[in-house]
Amino acid sequence: MEDGTSETPGYCSDTDTGYDVSQWDARAGCEVRQILDRIADKWSLLVIALLDRRSLRFTELRREIDGISQRMLARTLRHLERDGLVSRTVYPSVPPRVDYALTPLGVTLHATIQALVTWTEANTDQIAAARVAYDRREAVDRLDADRRAAERDAIAHEVLTGARG
Amino acid sequence: MEDGTSETPGYCSDTDTGYDVSQWDARAGCEVRQILDRIADKWSLLVIALLDRRSLRFTELRREIDGISQRMLARTLRHLERDGLVSRTVYPSVPPRVDYALTPLGVTLHATIQALVTWTEANTDQIAAARVAYDRREAVDRLDADRRAAERDAIAHEVLTGARG
DNA sequence: CGGAATCCGCCACGATACTG
DNA sequence: CAGTATCGTGGCGGATTCCG
Numbered sequence: 001m002e003d004g005t006s007e008t009p010g011y012c013s014d015t016d017t018g019y020d021v022s023q024w025d026a027r028a029g030c031e032v033r034q035i036l037d038r039i040a041d042k043w044s045l046l047v048i049a050l051l052d053r054r055s056l057r058f059t060e061l062r063r064e065i066d067g068i069s070q071r072m073l074a075r076t077l078r079h080l081e082r083d084g085l086v087s088r089t090v091y092p093s094v095p096p097r098v099d100y101a102l103t104p105l106g107v108t109l110h111a112t113i114q115a116l117v118t119w120t121e122a123n124t125d126q127i128a129a130a131r132v133a134y135d136r137r138e139a140v141d142r143l144d145a146d147r148r149a150a151e152r153d154a155i156a157h158e159v160l161t162g163a164r165g
Numbered sequence: 166m167e168d169g170t171s172e173t174p175g176y177c178s179d180t181d182t183g184y185d186v187s188q189w190d191a192r193a194g195c196e197v198r199q200i201l202d203r204i205a206d207k208w209s210l211l212v213i214a215l216l217d218r219r220s221l222r223f224t225e226l227r228r229e230i231d232g233i234s235q236r237m238l239a240r241t242l243r244h245l246e247r248d249g250l251v252s253r254t255v256y257p258s259v260p261p262r263v264d265y266a267l268t269p270l271g272v273t274l275h276a277t278i279q280a281l282v283t284w285t286e287a288n289t290d291q292i293a294a295a296r297v298a299y300d301r302r303e304a305v306d307r308l309d310a311d312r313r314a315a316e317r318d319a320i321a322h323e324v325l326t327g328a329r330g
Numbered sequence: 331c332g333g334a335a336t337c338c339g340c341c342a343c344g345a346t347a348c349t350g
Numbered sequence: 351c352a353g354t355a356t357c358g359t360g361g362c363g364g365a366t367t368c369c370g
Binding site for chain 2 (some may be wrong): 031032033034035036037039040045081082083084085105108109112113115116117119120121123124126127129130131133134135
């Protein structure tokens with residue numbers, strides 16, 4: 001078994017809490033979290049993207065993804081299958097053959113995710129710029145803080161030695 | 166410091182690897198992963214949703230989210246700020262006041278995410294149904310497997326005792 | 331080939347305490 | 351009020367081994 005639905009407790013306990021927040025993260029936020037956790041985990045997105053092109057076997061996926069372990073591929077596929085996003089077809093041949101494919105639901109999800117991908121591609125530069133700006137500011141601030149701290153300590157030391165001497 | 170950009174190593178090391186996969190997860194997959202990791206972490210989405218309504222102070226966010234720790238709120242806000250999704254405004258008053266607001270970039274991201282929220286709301290029933298169906302099948306399969314295993318062991322035991330007797 | 335079971339390292343997250 | 355610093359922990363993800 002290992003783990004269940006991963007719960008994500010906290011703000012998602014009951015259905016009729018009266019949050020100020022929009023509406024969707026009080027009522028459906030729970031669900032959004034679940035599918036978000038699903039597609040955001042390390043491999044699901046990649047698997048969905050690959051299966052959107054064509055149906056694939058376990059080993060084909062394993063080869064194509066490069067870096068994934070058998071365990072994580074199996075886990076990812078189980079999760080996606082459980083949510084009805086991926087279908088699993090077993091051919092009772094020797095050696096055994098298992099095909100994975102996106103369900104219609106999975107296809108629509110992938111289409112929806114594409115919006116996010118498009119947004120990211122369109123704004124990569126802005127994000128990168130924001131990051132370097134932030135890092136630069138942070139570095140400056142940190143230097144200033146350190147300088148002030150050193151100054152303060154120096155004064156404190158002077159005062160102490162002065163008082164003692 | 167604590168941690169950096171969280172890397173996500175593996176398939177995201179260089180820009181000119183020749184994957185078969187679509188295009189976007191070879192070229193921009195790296196970036197998609199980053200913003201996905203950002204919005205998919207436990208609190209970012211909630212923070213973005215709240216700030217999309219109106220600008221909020223640190224404590225207002227803390228009160229409104231209910232369950233978040235100061236540390237995680239601070240971390241989340243810094244991450245969002247670093248990516249240029251949230252702006253931080255300090256008023257040098259006593260007591261100090263800090264306002265957080267979505268940047269234009271953050272607003273467009275939130276709009277994009279709404280598509281995912283809408284999809285989730287529209288398909289919650291299907292997902293739930295798929296899950297119960299999967300769990301039921303799994304339970305049946307597991308029972309069958311256990312039954313077969315017990316049968317096999319019984320036969321093995323018979324054979325062994327028969328050979329020995 | 332297509333998994334499941336087991337062990338383990340590491341990091342995100344949380345609780346607590348302290349600072350400006 | 352708005353954070354940072356420190357410590358402890360659960361769970362994700364990887365490596366390995368075994369099964370049908």
